[in-house]
Amino acid sequence: MSVDILERRYRALLRSYPADYRRERADELLDVLVTDEAGGRRWPEPRQAIALVRGGLRVRAGSAANRPAVHLLWQGVQLAALAVLALGVLIAADDTVEAFQYGGLDAPIAVLKDLGPNLILSLAALVALVLGRQRIAIGLVVAAIGVPTAVSQYLYLNGMPQWWAPVVATPLVIAGQWRPRDVPLVERGNAVLVTAGVVALHLVPLGGLRMVDPASRALAVAAAVVAAGVFLWFATADQRLLIAAAPTFALTTLHELMVGGDVVGQTLPFLAVGVALVICAVVLTRRRLARV
Structure with missing residues (x-):
C-alpha cells in the first residue's frame, strides 16, 4: 500500500513535465524512483522531488527539443x-x-x-x-x-x-x-x-x-x-x-x-x-x- 501511495505522489511530481514527455518516459522514471528499497516510505525524498520539478521545468523550456x-x-x-x-x-x-x-x-x-x-x-x-x-x-x-x-x-x-x-x-x-x-x-x-x-x-x-x-x-x-x-x-x-x-x-x-x-x-x-x-x-x- 505504501508503494502505491509513493508512486502516486511521484506521478504528481512528474506532472511538471509536458504531457507527451510523460507518456513516453513516465513509466521508465517511476521504475527508477519507486524501487524495492523504498521500504515503507510514503513520501518522495526532498532531493529527488526538487530534481524532478527542475527537470520538468527544463524540459518545458525546450531542453529536450531538437533546437533548444x-x-x-x-x-x-x-x-x-x-x-x-x-x-x-x-x-x-x-x-x-x-x-x-x-x-x-x-x-x-x-x-x-x-x-x-x-x-x-x-x-x-x-x-x-x-x-x-x-x-x-x-x-x-x-x-x-x-x-x-x-x-x-x-x-x-x-x-x-x-x-x-x-x-x-x-x-x-x-x-x-x-x-x-x-x-x-x-x-x-x-x-x-x-x-x-x-x-x-x-x-x-x-x-x-x-x-x-x-x-x-x-x-x-x-x-x-x-x-x-x-x-x-x-x-x-x-x-x-x-x-x-x-x-x-x-x-x-x-x-x-x-x-x-x-x-x-x-x-x-x-x-x-x-x-x-x-x-x-x-x-x-x-x-x-x-x-x-
Missing part, C-alpha cells in the same frame, strides 16, 4: 505576450473597480467610456491567446489600441499602463505567428501558470520600500526578497519566465516617461529590472547550451 534555444526564444515570446496582456487587464480591472468606489457610481457611463473598451478588448485578446487563436488575438490586440483611444482620450493622454499593454503586446503576438513549425504553442495550463507567476511578481508591495516606518519597510524588503528568490529559482530552470517577465516592466517605465514622472525613483528601477531579466535569460541560456 529556438524553442526557448519563441515560447518565451508567446508567454511574454500573455504576461503583458494579463498585467494590463489586472491594472485595468483594478482601476475600474476603484473608479466606481470613489464616485464613479454618479457617472457610470463616463467610467465605462474611459475604461471599459480597453478592459474588454484586452481581456478578449488574452483569452484568444490562451485558447491558441493567434489570428483572432492579433485583431483584438490591435483593436485594444485603436478603439479605446477613439472612444476616449483618457487612457492615452495619461499614458496609463493598461493603454501601453496592447501596444507592447502587439509585436509579440504578431511575432508568434512567425514561429518555426517545430516549436509548438505553449500548453494551455503551463501558459496560465507562467502568466500568473509573472503577474504575481508585480503584486509585491514595492511601494513599502519607501516607507518611513522601519517595520513596514522591513516587511516590504522581506516580501520583495522572497518573491524574487522564488521567481528566480523557477526561472533558472525555465528561462522562458525571464523572457516573459521582461516586457511587463516596460508598462510602468513607459507610463512614467509619458507623464513626466520621477525618472530616477520610478522609471529607472523598472527599466533596470527588465534589462536585467533579459541579460539573465541570455547568460543562462548560453550556459545551458554549453553543457549540451
Whole structure:
C-alpha cells in the first residue's frame, strides 16, 4: 500500500513535465524512483522531488527539443505576450473597480467610456491567446489600441499602463505567428501558470520600500526578497519566465516617461529590472547550451 501511495505522489511530481514527455518516459522514471528499497516510505525524498520539478521545468523550456534555444526564444515570446496582456487587464480591472468606489457610481457611463473598451478588448485578446487563436488575438490586440483611444482620450493622454499593454503586446503576438513549425504553442495550463507567476511578481508591495516606518519597510524588503528568490529559482530552470517577465516592466517605465514622472525613483528601477531579466535569460541560456 505504501508503494502505491509513493508512486502516486511521484506521478504528481512528474506532472511538471509536458504531457507527451510523460507518456513516453513516465513509466521508465517511476521504475527508477519507486524501487524495492523504498521500504515503507510514503513520501518522495526532498532531493529527488526538487530534481524532478527542475527537470520538468527544463524540459518545458525546450531542453529536450531538437533546437533548444529556438524553442526557448519563441515560447518565451508567446508567454511574454500573455504576461503583458494579463498585467494590463489586472491594472485595468483594478482601476475600474476603484473608479466606481470613489464616485464613479454618479457617472457610470463616463467610467465605462474611459475604461471599459480597453478592459474588454484586452481581456478578449488574452483569452484568444490562451485558447491558441493567434489570428483572432492579433485583431483584438490591435483593436485594444485603436478603439479605446477613439472612444476616449483618457487612457492615452495619461499614458496609463493598461493603454501601453496592447501596444507592447502587439509585436509579440504578431511575432508568434512567425514561429518555426517545430516549436509548438505553449500548453494551455503551463501558459496560465507562467502568466500568473509573472503577474504575481508585480503584486509585491514595492511601494513599502519607501516607507518611513522601519517595520513596514522591513516587511516590504522581506516580501520583495522572497518573491524574487522564488521567481528566480523557477526561472533558472525555465528561462522562458525571464523572457516573459521582461516586457511587463516596460508598462510602468513607459507610463512614467509619458507623464513626466520621477525618472530616477520610478522609471529607472523598472527599466533596470527588465534589462536585467533579459541579460539573465541570455547568460543562462548560453550556459545551458554549453553543457549540451
